[in-house]
Amino acid sequence: MSSPKPQPKLPQVVATALTKPSAHDRQRELVRASLLCR
Secondary structure, X not given: XXXXXXXXXXXXXXXXXXXXXXXXXXXXXXXXXXXHOO
């Protein structure tokens, strides 16, 4: 499941962010998600 995927769906991005071990990675994923849905 580590294959590079095209723009993922927003819920999947958020779910991925929640599985990140560090808060910094979570924040970065959420920022990326917010940029994708603009």
